[in-house]
Amino acid sequence: MDLNLMSITLVIRWLIGWVLMWRLPRLPDIAVIGSPKVSVLIPARNEVNTLPHLLTALQQQTFQPYEIIVIDDQSVDQTALVAEQAGAKVIQTSPLPIGWTGKNWALKTGVTASSGDFLIFLDADTEPNKDLLRRLVATVQNLGGLVSIQPYHRTERPYELLAILFNLVGLMAIKLGARGGVAFGPAMATSKNDYERIGGHDVVAGCVVEDWFIAHVYEKAGLPVSAYMGYGQIDYRMYPGGIRDLIDGFDKNFATAAGEVSWLRMFVVVLWLSALFWSAWCLPASLLGWTTFGDPSLVYTVVLYLAFAIQLAIIVKPVGSFGWIVFFFPIPVIFFIGVFIIAILNLKRGQIEWKGRTISTRWTKP
Known part of the structure; x- marks a missing residue:
């Protein structure tokens, strides 16, 4: 390919990254109408280390829920005890029925035991700020349907930085905001009436990535689905x-939800990814004298490399705390490709392992 043409295409693909991450809306800051009864439902399987942070945060909310229910999903640690000591209502799941995943069965169990008019589903590892419940409930009252929020990814250990591309690609491939049509499982809210109208978690009983598919069900029922950062x-x-x-978690998401993304939008994401991969290859190839296409000069490859490194540093800032890894992005690129290959193999095999359970990747959406 002509050098000038290649440079132009790389610039266009680099610009695509800015466009895809340009608008990342947050939950609107609006007031709750009246005094709704809200049930917070937390599925927990061996979450003794994470659950205390969430329960403490819930006690500090400016809008206090009617009840907090922790559904202990066959834990073998002190999850139930920790929840009881924090003042939450604890219920135990019965043995997992055939055709159900653990989280979906736990949430169905929790909803059955709940008394609220509004339901908030929170993963046990989430840590909300003091206004989150107020904003979630108010947004559901305002928009109706299903409202969710993608938590900010806080990292503490070096291996966690490898998740950077999974976070970015996942967000680039979807539409956020009011009625965007996608949902994030870690934090979702809905009215009980709307939840019962779509059939609850029964309609996604065997689905690992239940948030993607329950969003489809809400839309099929004529209900809006909104998502925020x-x-x-x-x-x-x-x-x-x-x-x-980390590998198993993203492998699970790849293997079960890849087909749910708009192919047109995914094609645009791949254009950006391919340029990122190319820039990750060109600099080491230039330094080591490996064969490459285009301009192999060090100046050209350094400029290309820095352009993507700086872009990553900026666009990932509202997504998570990924720090220095953006300037060594060939490392997460290699990791991303490796997990993708594993996911393809597991998709072909038809099952994956997750939290001690074997889960099928072959599931027909409703």
Whole structure:
């Protein structure tokens, strides 16, 4: 390819990254109407280390829920005890029925035991700020349907930085904001009437990535689905159990939700990704004298490399705390490709392992 043409295409693909991450709306700051009864439902399976942070944060909310229910999903640690000591209502799941995933069964169990007119589903590893419940409830009252929020990804250990591209690609491939049509499982809210209207978690019983599919069900029922970013409003630390958990977690998401993304939007994301991958290759290739296309000069490859590194540093800021890894992005690029290959193999195999359970990746959406 002609050098000038290649440079132009790389610039265009670099600009695509800015466009895809240009608008990341947050939950609107509006007031709750009246005094609604709100049930907070927290599925928990061996969450003794994460649950205390969430329960403490819930006690500090400016809008206090009617009840906080922790659904203990067959834990083998002190999850139930920790929840009881924090003042939450604790219920135990019955043995997992055939055709159900653990989280969906836990949430169905929790909803059955709840008394609120509004339901808020929170993962046990989330940490909301003091206004989150107010904003979530008010937004559901204003928009109706299903409202969710993607938590800010807080990292603590070096291996967690490898998640940067998964976070970015996931956000680039979807539309955020009011009636965007996508949902984030870690923090979702809905009225009980709307939840019962779509059939609850029964309609996504066997789905691992239940948020993607329950969003489809809400839309099919004529109900809006809205999603927002959680920067400054809710955090979580994904997969603190180690790099194996991180690999399995993103493998799970790849293998079960990849087909749910708009192909046109995904094509645009791939254009940006391919340029990122190319820039990750060109600099080491130039330094080591490997064969490459285009201009192999060090100046050209350094400029290309820095352009993407700086872009990553800026666009990932509201997404998570990924720090220095943006300037060594070939490392997460290699990791991303590796997990993608594993996901393809697991998709072909038809099952994955997650939290001690074998889960099918072959599931027909409603």
